[in-house]
Amino acid sequence: MREQIAFFVSIFPALWEGLIVSLKLSAGALILGFTIGLPMALARTYGKGIVKKIAIAYIETIRGTPMVVQLFIIYFGLPDLGILIDRIPAAIIALGINSSAYQAEYFRGAIQSIDSGQMMAAEALGMTKKQAVRHIILPQALRIVLPPWSNEVIYMVKYTSVAFLIAVPELMARGKMIISWTFKPLEVLFWVGVIYVIVLSIIAKIVDLVELKISIPGFQMSREDHY
Amino acid sequence: MVEPILRIENLYKNFGDVEVLKGVSLTVEEGEVVVIIGPSGTGKSTLLRCINYLTVPDSGDIYFEGRKIEYKQDNLSIVRQKIGMVFQEFNLFNHLTALQNVAIGPSKVKKINKTKALELAEKELLRVGLQDKADHYPAELSGGQKQRVAIARALAMDPKILLFDEPTSALDPELTGEVLMVMKDLALDGMTMMVVSHEMGFAREVSDKIIFLEGGVVSEMGSPEKIFNNPDKERTLEFVSKITRLGPIDSSRGGSDI
Numbered sequence: 001m002r003e004q005i006a007f008f009v010s011i012f013p014a015l016w017e018g019l020i021v022s023l024k025l026s027a028g029a030l031i032l033g034f035t036i037g038l039p040m041a042l043a044r045t046y047g048k049g050i051v052k053k054i055a056i057a058y059i060e061t062i063r064g065t066p067m068v069v070q071l072f073i074i075y076f077g078l079p080d081l082g083i084l085i086d087r088i089p090a091a092i093i094a095l096g097i098n099s100s101a102y103q104a105e106y107f108r109g110a111i112q113s114i115d116s117g118q119m120m121a122a123e124a125l126g127m128t129k130k131q132a133v134r135h136i137i138l139p140q141a142l143r144i145v146l147p148p149w150s151n152e153v154i155y156m157v158k159y160t161s162v163a164f165l166i167a168v169p170e171l172m173a174r175g176k177m178i179i180s181w182t183f184k185p186l187e188v189l190f191w192v193g194v195i196y197v198i199v200l201s202i203i204a205k206i207v208d209l210v211e212l213k214i215s216i217p218g219f220q221m222s223r224e225d226h227y
Numbered sequence: 228m229v230e231p232i233l234r235i236e237n238l239y240k241n242f243g244d245v246e247v248l249k250g251v252s253l254t255v256e257e258g259e260v261v262v263i264i265g266p267s268g269t270g271k272s273t274l275l276r277c278i279n280y281l282t283v284p285d286s287g288d289i290y291f292e293g294r295k296i297e298y299k300q301d302n303l304s305i306v307r308q309k310i311g312m313v314f315q316e317f318n319l320f321n322h323l324t325a326l327q328n329v330a331i332g333p334s335k336v337k338k339i340n341k342t343k344a345l346e347l348a349e350k351e352l353l354r355v356g357l358q359d360k361a362d363h364y365p366a367e368l369s370g371g372q373k374q375r376v377a378i379a380r381a382l383a384m385d386p387k388i389l390l391f392d393e394p395t396s397a398l399d400p401e402l403t404g405e406v407l408m409v410m411k412d413l414a415l416d417g418m419t420m421m422v423v424s425h426e427m428g429f430a431r432e433v434s435d436k437i438i439f440l441e442g443g444v445v446s447e448m449g450s451p452e453k454i455f456n457n458p459d460k461e462r463t464l465e466f467v468s469k470i471t472r473l474g475p476i477d478s479s480r481g482g483s484d485i
């Protein structure tokens with residue numbers, strides 16, 4: 001056991017650097033995914049004609065192809081078109097685009113779960129559709145979406161490990177590197193796993209706190225037990 | 228003659244194959260309380276929603292304050308600001324407190340300054356007797372309180388006419404009285420109101436005119452005395468006595484409570 005701990009201490013600095021890269025990738029991808037995903041959800045829900053069609057095509061194409069393919073297209077494919085992107089931005093873009101399609105569907109689900117009377121009442125007051133979406137629908141939808149959205153955060157932290165395929169030095173890639181100089185795959189992977197578990201439970205806790213903070217009496221089903 | 232505040236001419240509305248409104252015409256004078264009755268599915272809600280174009284009619288004209296509403300050209304937001312609406316299911320904004328529910332219209336639609344909007348909202352809550360519930364969320368209010376907040380929300384826009392779509396039919400019987408009381412006060416204050424309701428006590432006591440809507444048209448229209456006592460059509464009498472019989476609690480309580 002002592003040895004194990006000593007071993008962990010010796011590899012920790014390298015793993016820590018990897019973890020930081022993983023978290024940066026996750027944060028970047030989640031933000032990008034949100035920035036693209038929310039408009040896509042709105043376009044798919046409220047858009048008409050071509051706008052709606054584009055949103056559906058985008059979402060379904062992204063969801064219908066493996067993430068690795070998307071990553072390789074961006075990192076290995078785009079240079080053929082003269083677009084060169086560094087490893088880390090390439091990984092963030094690929095993960096972010098992938099996430100945007102899933103986030104869009106979470107948002108859309110949340111928007112559709114809101115009673116149609118809310119929009120009607122907002123329009124009856126004289127709000128335009130845009131105002132109603134902004135002031136009435138989204139504040140509710142974003143609260144409803146938080147529990148499924150937090151799953152996306154968890155998935156994302158795990159999915160960043162695919163970035164090691166394009167040699168981004170994230171947690172998994174660091175682990176693989178360490179294995180190659182220590183020849184201790186089992187131990188290294190064990191500690192990589194431990195780090196993932198700890199980080200993910202910290203994130204889950206933070207999400208819980210945020211959820212509690214923005215919750216409204218009787219509004220969020222998931223939080224009803226607090227009242 | 229003064230121009231009626233609302234004039235509906237020959238309104239038609241289909242949903243697919245279902246013809247709902249088949250040429251509805253009616254007028255509402257300023258200060259008048261008009262109660263609309265009629266069987267379920269006959270288009271009462273559709274009629275109300277056509278007035279502020281939440282549902283777009285297929286044909287027919289609506290004149291509001293003497294001006295024809297032009298769906299294509301008019302800024303519907305401005306028309307809707309002057310036409311308040313109260314729904315059967317309240318439709319309070321779930322993420323806002325009672326006070327915020329009332330303030331949001333003035334603040335976001337009329338763009339009046341937030342402090343002023345909140346002050347105004349307080350005044351409107353006072354008017355419906357709910358100043359002490361200002362900080363409660365909809366889920367923390369009873370049905371009757373929710374509906375009174377919804378009325379305050381509509382009032383905060385300073386509407387010229389209020390449309391009520393069965394405002395008490397989602398309420399437990401013991402809660403309808405408080406809502407009807409608020410509505411009666413509004414009527415006494417001179418508010419123009421168009422009320423879809425089968426609260427016969429309210430209709431008898433407060434309304435100036437009762438409209439019997441059936442089969443997509445105004446089947447009969449007249450003063451409460453006439454509609455209750457000697458309507459032109461036998462069918463009207465039959466319907467009125469049916470709903471009065473079906474809602475004995477409503478009609479007796481509606482009459483004595485308010």
Ligand SMILES: Nc1ncnc2c1ncn2[C@@H]1O[C@H](COP(=O)(O)OP(=O)(O)OP(=O)(O)O)[C@@H](O)[C@H]1O
Nearest residue numbers: 242243245247265266267268269270271272273274
């Ligand atoms: N958006 C819609 N799409 C399709 N059909 C509709 C729509 N709204 C109403 N209808 C239909 O139009 C008819 C009239 O509905 P409406 O709600 O106006 O009746 P109502 O008189 O208010 O009935 P109730 O007393 O049950 O409230 C019904 O047959 C209803 O199913």
Ligand SMILES: [Mg+2]
Nearest residue numbers: 271272273392
């Ligand atoms: Mg109805």
